[in-house]
Amino acid sequence: MTITITDLYYLMGAILAITAMMTLMDRQHSKRYSSAFFWGLYSLVFLFGDMLPPVWVGVGVVVMALIAATGGVGIGHHMPRTAAQYADSARRLGNKLFVPALTIPLVTMIGTLTAGYLVFGGTPLIDPKNATLVSLGIGCLVALALACKLTRETPVQGIRESRRLTDALGWALVLPQMLGMLGLVFSDAGVGKAVAHVTTTYINMDVRFFAVVVYVVGMALFTVIMGNGFAAFPVMTGGVGIPILMGVYHANPAVMASIGMLSGYCGTLLTPMAANFNIVPAALLELPDKNAVIRVQIPTALTLLTCNVFLLYFLMGH
Amino acid sequence: MPTAVNLWPLIGVAVIIVGFILRFNPMLVVVVTAIVTAFAAHFPVDKILAAIGSGFIKTRNLPLIILLPLTVIGLLERHGLRQHAQNWISTIKSATVGRLLIVYLAARQLTASIGLTSLGGHPQMVRPLLAPMTEGAAEARYGKLTDKVRFKLRAFAAATDNVGLFFGEDIFVAFGAIVLMTTFLREAGVEVEPIHVALWGIPTAICAFVIHAWRLRRLDKTLDRELRGAEAPADAVAAPKGA
Numbered sequence: 001m002t003i004t005i006t007d008l009y010y011l012m013g014a015i016l017a018i019t020a021m022m023t024l025m026d027r028q029h030s031k032r033y034s035s036a037f038f039w040g041l042y043s044l045v046f047l048f049g050d051m052l053p054p055v056w057v058g059v060g061v062v063v064m065a066l067i068a069a070t071g072g073v074g075i076g077h078h079m080p081r082t083a084a085q086y087a088d089s090a091r092r093l094g095n096k097l098f099v100p101a102l103t104i105p106l107v108t109m110i111g112t113l114t115a116g117y118l119v120f121g122g123t124p125l126i127d128p129k130n131a132t133l134v135s136l137g138i139g140c141l142v143a144l145a146l147a148c149k150l151t152r153e154t155p156v157q158g159i160r161e162s163r164r165l166t167d168a169l170g171w172a173l174v175l176p177q178m179l180g181m182l183g184l185v186f187s188d189a190g191v192g193k194a195v196a197h198v199t200t201t202y203i204n205m206d207v208r209f210f211a212v213v214v215y216v217v218g219m220a221l222f223t224v225i226m227g228n229g230f231a232a233f234p235v236m237t238g239g240v241g242i243p244i245l246m247g248v249y250h251a252n253p254a255v256m257a258s259i260g261m262l263s264g265y266c267g268t269l270l271t272p273m274a275a276n277f278n279i280v281p282a283a284l285l286e287l288p289d290k291n292a293v294i295r296v297q298i299p300t301a302l303t304l305l306t307c308n309v310f311l312l313y314f315l316m317g318h
Numbered sequence: 319m320p321t322a323v324n325l326w327p328l329i330g331v332a333v334i335i336v337g338f339i340l341r342f343n344p345m346l347v348v349v350v351t352a353i354v355t356a357f358a359a360h361f362p363v364d365k366i367l368a369a370i371g372s373g374f375i376k377t378r379n380l381p382l383i384i385l386l387p388l389t390v391i392g393l394l395e396r397h398g399l400r401q402h403a404q405n406w407i408s409t410i411k412s413a414t415v416g417r418l419l420i421v422y423l424a425a426r427q428l429t430a431s432i433g434l435t436s437l438g439g440h441p442q443m444v445r446p447l448l449a450p451m452t453e454g455a456a457e458a459r460y461g462k463l464t465d466k467v468r469f470k471l472r473a474f475a476a477a478t479d480n481v482g483l484f485f486g487e488d489i490f491v492a493f494g495a496i497v498l499m500t501t502f503l504r505e506a507g508v509e510v511e512p513i514h515v516a517l518w519g520i521p522t523a524i525c526a527f528v529i530h531a532w533r534l535r536r537l538d539k540t541l542d543r544e545l546r547g548a549e550a551p552a553d554a555v556a557a558p559k560g561a
Contacts, residue, residue: 058367069346090398108436161392180377189359254514281440281476292473
């Protein structure tokens with residue numbers, strides 16, 4: 001039997017469905033019905049996503065956005081422990097607490113590296129196309145077993161805790177997927193082509209240094225808009241990199257591509273569109289300002305972008 | 319319009335920028351942008367909904383990495399993981415916020431550059447371990463922290479994980495971005511060796527480390543000035559043991 005990413009979707013769907021049910025049964029929850037509906041809809045995407053017609057899923061996504069926009073996703077009733085209880089169990093369990101936490105990355109790493117060798121009777125244990133994510137899923141299950149053993153709790157308590165953290169994240173948990181969807185809609189609708197057309201038609205690139213600036217800054221700006229350097233790369237490299245930097249100024253393609261992509265990453269540090277890296281951590285770390293992580297990253301990103309202009313300018317002749 | 323390229327979908331870019339600036343709910347901004355963009359590309363209504371739906375199904379892999387670790391992290395937090403991470407770091411006398419984060423930055427960049435990108439991450443590393451350690455290192459030096467300082471330290475912890483990951487992973491030859499770049503260039507008729515693309519990422523990676531590490535050292539100095547300076551009179555009497 002091969003463990004595939006679809007199994008992880010079922011696992012995620014099951015966790016979300018239980019979260020929705022716990023929310024529905026939470027009498028002290030001020031928005032219990034709308035929140036339960038939101039998480040319930042989301043669980044359906046994972047449990048039945050492949051079977052549902054895309055139009056229905058589209059309707060569900062719009063409904064979820066409306067629930068989120070009208071403040072319908074609320075925080076449930078959770079019973080935190082006292083400071084003394086935390087301190088006491090921290091002292092009692094000590095460094096053992098690190099073990100399950102570090103098991104997740106460790107198993108993910110081992111699984112990713114050994115996926116190619118774990119073949120039994122011709123069937124791979126881990127789906128090689130998604131080795132990292134599948135290994136992460138296995139790592140989480142192993143770590144959950146260790147954590148339950150260590151703390152003498154049940155997996156149900158684990159899902160209760162998961163719901164506490166899911167509530168703290170709220171709709172921010174769904175945002176990365178929404179933005180991924182938007183990227184695909186953008187490319188279906190030809191936004192990339194339109195941007196490339198505008199850049200190459202209206203910007204004069206007769207000066208070598210200026211052409212480098214357009215490519216580097218363009219990669220960053222386009223990444224800021226799309227939230228992802230991967231989306232910006234074909235547009236800027238097809239529009240400016242290959243015809244101008246290589247065609248006119250004979251740039252080394254390896255230097256150009258590498259520094260270009262890393263300029264896109266500077267853009268990733270600057271944009272709320274890269275929700276997984278910027279908005280989700282702000283929610284996870286319970287920061288009141290959702291843009292706090294971006295604010296801290298701005299000086300690093302802009303300084304590095306300037307460095308990239310000069311690096312590309314001086315290295316592209318190699 | 320004189321050109322064959324339809325420029326109307328660019329209106330979607332405007333919608334998303336305005337939506338974020340005016341601080342509408344991001345979920346709503348994204349859905350409205352998707353509808354407006356698809357409409358500008360002359361999609362009929364059912365095709366717009368289908369594009370949104372199938373896009374949402376195709377990107378289901380994105381939230382896995384956030385949600386799946388939460389049961390474990392939540393259970394451990396219930397049993398004092400964050401408190402222990404804070405206590406543990408305060409036993410290391412030479413640990414400062416800046417030094418701790420610089421070490422983490424270097425480790426994150428180096429491990430990502432050999433393909434071990436899953437060794438860090440916000441749900442499984444920053445929230446349960448790195449952020450509490452950062453706060454613990456500061457508390458060991460400066461005593462109780464205000465919320466403002468606490469939030470700033472957490473943001474720096476998250477930012478350091480991002481910088482380390484982004485400017486490390488691109489040096490790894492088998493990384494998706496490198497595959498994407500060489501595939502795109504090949505289709506455009508340009509042959510490049512993946513290893514060359516990976517190696518030319520090193521100068522930027524070094525710059526990223528130097529710039530961010532320098533900022534983390536400055537963070538230490540700022541904390542020293544603001545927290546030692548302001549609380550010195552009270553601290554000097556109340557907590558001589560901290561020295």
